[in-house]
Amino acid sequence: MGIKVIYEKCNLCKKCIEKCPFVSIEIKDNKIFINEKCTLCGLCVKICPEKALLKEEKEKEKIDLSQFKGIWFFAEAKDGGISSVSYEMLSAAKKLKEKLNEEICGVCFGKNIKDKVINLIRKGADKVYLIDDDVFCEFKEEVYADALSYLIKKYKPNIVIAAATMIGRSFIPAVSVKVKTGLTADCTDVDIDEKTGLLIQTRPTFGGNLMAKIICEKHRPQMATIRPKIFEQAKDQENTKGEIIEEKVEFKIEDRLNICGKQRIENVVDLQEAEIIVSGGRGLKEGKNFDIIKELADLLNAAVGASRAAVDSGWIGYPHQVGQTGKTVKPKIYIACGISGAIQHLAGMQTSDYIIAINKDPDAPIFKVANLGVVGDLFEVLPILIKKIKEGGK
Ligand SMILES: Cc1cc2nc3c(=O)[nH]c(=O)nc-3n(C[C@H](O)[C@H](O)[C@H](O)COP(=O)(O)OP(=O)(O)OC[C@H]3O[C@@H](n4cnc5c(N)ncnc54)[C@H](O)[C@@H]3O)c2cc1C
DSSP states (O other): OEEEEOTTTOOOOOHHHHHOTTOOEEEETTEEEEOTTOOOOOHHHHHOTTOOEEEEOOOOOOOOGGGOOOEEEEEOEETTEEOHHHHHHHHHHHHHHHHHOOOEEEEEEESSOHHHHHHHHHTTOSEEEEEEOGGGGBOOHHHHHHHHHHHHHHHOOSEEEEEOSHHHHHHHHHHHHHTTOOEEEEESEEEEOTTTOOEEEEEEEGGGTEEEEEOOOSSSSEEEEEOTTSSOOOOOOSSOOOEEEEOOOOOOGGGGSOOTTOOBGGGOOOGGGOSEEEEEOGGGOSGGGHHHHHHHHHHHTOEEEEOHHHHHTTSSOGGGBBSTTSBOOOOSEEEEESOOOOHHHHHHHTTSSEEEEEESOTTOTHHHHOSEEEESOHHHHHHHHHHHHHHHOO
16 A cells, blocks of 8 residues: 555655655655655645556455354453443443344453353353453553454454443453454444444534434454443353353563553543542532532542543542543442532533532532432531541441
8 A cells, every 4th residue: 555656657756755744755866756754645646737646456355244153241250350330331232232142242351250250141141251360460461462362363254343331441452453343432322224234333523512423334343442431240140151261361470570650450540430539610610629528439439530521620640530521320329519510520420329419509500310318518518527527437
């Protein structure tokens, strides 16, 4: 693939040289020459008045799509077990199976987790591919990507879904590149088109103002990551008879090295897994006031969330953002402090089991979804709450 010069047509007008943003066109031996800086942007082809430049396309590889079968979901092993989000992915796979009728296969990587993986079978997986190896004690993106792409190339699934958690978001894109297919990241729904059998992947676009439905027609597998807390966790089923298939992958010696500074999986904090979330908004007035939110969160063993206003102000990082363009959460208790309750924030937290709102404006929309509302100044209310908890335990 490259830019071809048709010398018979070229009159050396040099327009391509002037316009090339990458300085990749020069004249050598009185002829146009494309050097190694060319990025194939195609601008020269468009502007050449003599049509003397052509972009050569590589002949597209024809893929026999009929050989790809099965609905796969990635099951994350965490803290010696299977993370709850994996059962949500199993639910999503079950929804797809209702229309596609292909077998559901889980894929799980971990150490000494075979007895936990059986739960995936109990809840409806037809098969689980398990790689039990020390190398998975810590999360290394490239190791996970190598292992999953090895299995995909070997078994050729039709669909692969994974949770859009910190783990899924970081290694699944690398897998899609390795197996040469597309990926729709951060979906809010997946379904099957009953006419074509294709996976319909729904996700917000244009800053959350539109919901796009995306399909992957020509490549396999069809891959998507799905936001946690969209699907309920799969429940135990009767008469399940799935099988666990143990696989082995040859890892490079450097993959086995325990590199200092790499995060161990147990230490990955996940807002979407938290049972209690204390969130702060613009009502905090400035970034350092998140300390009071963090103090309350520590006392309650809770995670810290935030509104987009707080994140956009640079008071806290984007991974903490709850809402339409942040994370969808469903904790047992959600405490919103100084958050007005804009529709986009509610979209990410209103299905929480119990919502407590602290806001000095009695008309703030957050009170419409709150189970318990405290009308007051958070700088007065939170210190009292923290003191009470410290006095009386959790
Ligand atoms: C396409 C799009 C996507 C978006 N996605 C998201 C998203 O994912 N998440 C999100 O959160 N927002 C999102 N937004 C932004 C959203 O519309 C709101 O602007 C944002 O949620 C407001 O944040 P806030 O409630 O912290 O701030 P504000 O709306 O300014 O509310 C601050 C609140 O604090 C209260 N307050 C002030 N001082 C105190 C005090 N001392 N004590 C107690 N209460 C006090 C005020 O009464 C007020 O209700 C999105 C917007 C768009 C257009």
